[in-house]
Amino acid sequence: MTDQSDEPSHSSTDDVRPTPSQRRQLAAITEQQSIRDAVQAVSTDEEHLASLRSELFDVRRDDWRLLVSAHLRGRCLEVNAGYGRRSAVLADLVDDVYAVDPDRSKLRVLAAREDIDDEASITPIHASVETLPVARSQFDTIVADLTGCSYRTVTAHLHSLEQFLTTNGSLVVLADGITRHLGLPERLGLEQTQRDSQRPSVGRATAAGYRSVLQSCGFDAVNVLALFPTAQNVRFVLDATATDTARSLVSMLGAESGDNLRATLGTHAGAHLAQTGLLEPLYPSYCLVASRGPTPSPSSALSFSSPLLVSGRTRSVVLEYDDDTICGVSKIPNKSAHTPIIRRETRLLESLRETETGSPIAETLPEGHLTETRVGPVRTERPLDGTALSATLECTPEAFRRVLSTGVEWVRDFQVAFGDEHRLVRPAELERALTIPSLDLSPPAWAISHPIQTFSTPVHGDLHPENIYVQNGLDGTEGITVTDWEYGTPEGSPLVDAGLFPIHVGTACFGSVEAAVETLFCRDTEYARITADVMQEYGDAVGLSLETIYRLLPLGYIHRIALDWATRSITCYTGKLEERLERIERLWDLLDETRILVESR
Template sequence: MVDDVLLNLESATGVFETTEDASSPVPTRGRDTTQSSANALIDVKRDAWLALAADVIDGPCLAVGPGSARRAISLASFAERLCVVDSSEFGRPASTNHAREPHSNRGPSLADRIVHVRAREDRLPFSAGAFESIVADLTGADDVRARLEKLVDQLTDTGNLTFVADGFVGRSGLASMAGFGKPTEPSASLAGRLYGTANWYRSAAAALGFDEVTVYACVPTASNPAYVVAVDDERAVYRMSSFVLAEFERWGDLGERVLSTIRSSESAASLYPALLERLYPSFVVVCTNESSAPNVLGTPLENGVEPLLLSGRARSVVLELGEQGIRRVWKIPNCRANAALTAREHTLLTWLQSQDTPLRGTFPDGTAVETPFGTARIEEPVGGTPLIERLEGDPETFGSVLQTGRNWLVEFQRTFRGDRVVRSPDAVREELRFEPTGIEPPSISDPVPTFTTPVHGDFMPSNVHVHDDESIAGVIDWEYGTVAGSPIIDAGLFLLDAANRAFGSYPAGFEAVLCDSSVRPSAAKPFVEHAREYVSSYCDALDIPERTFGIYLPSVYLHRLALDWRYGTTSHYSEKRVNRSKFVIDLFEARDSMWLECEEVAQ
């Protein structure tokens, strides 16, 4: 069914089989698995802004300040040689473990280019002009101007300086009080609380002799940068604001109306970005002496195009914003450990696009590009609006969303599925077992009819875009896709995610919609009927019993666990592994209470 290139993605035909030592709780295939390595990998999301500033990091580079040891993983991908001075590491045993690329066996470790220096930041043991670029973390510092002056002495005449610093809201402690980012103490001095605007940092950089200064805002904070935007890029600032407002549901609708009113007024439109400049909690300031166009990983964007970065745990998305909207979409791994998912996604989508099927137009069109972080992907934007926007929390829209997703999924699986097979109880239990986290499925009484199919892996309403007439415009984000897996991976996730959005959490949604509970609130009963119709019509269309749906429902999360473990992505070293494992076990334990009748006699 697929060509040799795609087959190389999978080491076995089993849904969850892996090629690593299953007796080890953490994959060890040529990897550094120290706790410091794991922590460093988890936190690479904090440095997603590097995708917009990478063009000024080259040659001999100096990294200073708290977090520089963690950031070394990313910086070493750009710098010719990297010296790291991290005061938070001062006094610890000398080690480069936490700066290694802990999940790659593709050539020499990045640590070979990294030197950790035991020193105080105010007593750097380097000669003047030793570095072509410096990256400094100045968050929490009161003496920013004095520290910048000392750092500039370490640069060559043509050197570049990039630093992360607190905004006024961050320095005053207001950001942490509002629940954004990690708790921080406000600046000790009144003067320290008052400065920290974008203009202040521009002036400070200009006073140091830099001709070109670009200021990026990290929203909500530098420790949790969900968005990174150049503060003077009006188009990107408004788009970022729309994304933020969309997270607030009812209040977000009001905010969108206010934002639209502001934009419609020429006098007010420019005041909004200027006001936000004074309210951002954190900034990244890029200082150079050469004119530089907006870029992504050093690739200049066309005139009039502005970048907006949305960071994720495994990869970041950069939107190229032009006059007509989104021009292109970059999907960039946050480190090389996560690049395997994007490479798999590109290979799978390339194959799907090559097939002569009416569904071809719903697969994102894109190209692969090699970057310092591994394989990235540039996609053409998908039209329509996310299907999740149609889900308003009532039974009617819940049922409509389920129907739309089911219709596309049934057509997709009918087109690409393999033959119907009947798996033995032992074979099914083996597929649903995941030894790295101790997941052991319960017993199964009878054989289970099923089939294999290409899998999206993250099939939920937010990744399905629809036109006004409810037709599918595109299905995005295939990084957890695979060539052959259980059909319930996608069918189950779509139902569980819709229930999650309707009831506020996965456990609440699952219990309300799928558990056959006598204490279910009456308001949930209409949702249950839509869920029953979704499962029944899906199983009828694909000739499998509902029992198969119930037994394979845990595969929704087992699939992600297996891929993260196989490739050692950031999610494997985070709380996601724990949460997903727990929910798999919860699904196993709830099997007897589901209305899906998982142990009925196989058809």
């Protein structure tokens, strides 16, 4: 580690900031154990644990780089690198990363992290912007995280950093907008940041203000991306000046908010701001991209004309617009470790579409192709026609039955077309299928007490109403497209999809997985009777008993955990893994109650 002055840490805007003592403890443990174990050891409560995990592992916060990859190249200076989360994903795109941070403990963590590729060229440097031990014109790219800094400080740092760029270098800066300086995202519940009571000077902390500063620094080309809701919780990335993608963003947020009066008024107000361009100065966070001379264009760089990026845990989706209409869909891994997910999905879908089954089920699979790019393999698909099944779901028995039947009938037809012959699975083999030794996950004895008749089939792995699109034909027929196959595999248990789908439908109706399981499988309710009827019909068609279906409900979650663990996806380092493990234990605990309902039929 290159050592300089012992400066205080860059001002973090995360919810719960680790104390200097906790950061030193984290560094010491990481140097001896895994980063995952170290985080667990130093976290004092759930709030602190979630915040620290986000800062360490949540690469969705860095998804802006997928839209500016052409600017990321050569020697890269990263300012306020922190624990190295961003350093690792930058190293996938540039030759060398020089990771600067004033906090020595954070750099110790960066240097010791075993989850960063050994081949990544990352050099930790203990310094601040004011004490950078580098000469002028040394870097092709500078990436600076200046969130949490006042507008005046950001302006000073922009003027200071440009001297270190080469003649055709690019500067990428993360900065707060005026609404975040004023604490608006926190007040609206968009983030949980705890800020000081005194707000920093905001100046012209807008897209136009930052653009003007960068132009005064001598940059010929300046683009500004909006990060929404904030740079610490990036769900969407879009051109801050674009009105079509802004309208789409408002529409998506409105759909999430429901149809109450407050949400409706908010959506109308947001749509007006988007249409008139008034959202541009109001975004809470920005990604500023400035270059000298023509925009660099490395081979295989991504290029979009009017993109709206929607962040995901393992991959992000870029929706490309033309006159308010989606004209392209690109699915991109958000770190190099996630590239197998994109490849697996494409191979599976191509194989299924090429298989002769004599069934029209292949027509329900999305078409797409794979392109190799600087950020990894990108799967491009046609925009989907129709309406997501989730949009038609209402919390009434009739609507519940219709949605559940639509999805389960698709599962039935898919498995009849692609499934293998039935065979007897004995308890020892069943136990292996339900066990992940590295996570101490294993089934209770009663779940594997006797053999079952089942079969192997390709699986979707994440089947829920949002992934099923329904098209109504002029002749009254109904077409279906099933999308998002990132958890798909060519071989698995039929109960992965058959078990997960009812739980997802129930969760959409009753608000939580726990409420869904209680209502659908553990109590004698109308919804439980509907579920049993639909699942019995499915079981009769594919040759599975209702008792087997209910007994092995956790298989869907086990399937997803196993795939995530194999690729070391972000889910393995966040609370999502613990949440799914606890969910599996809860399902096992409810097994006796589900058996009672089954036996009473």
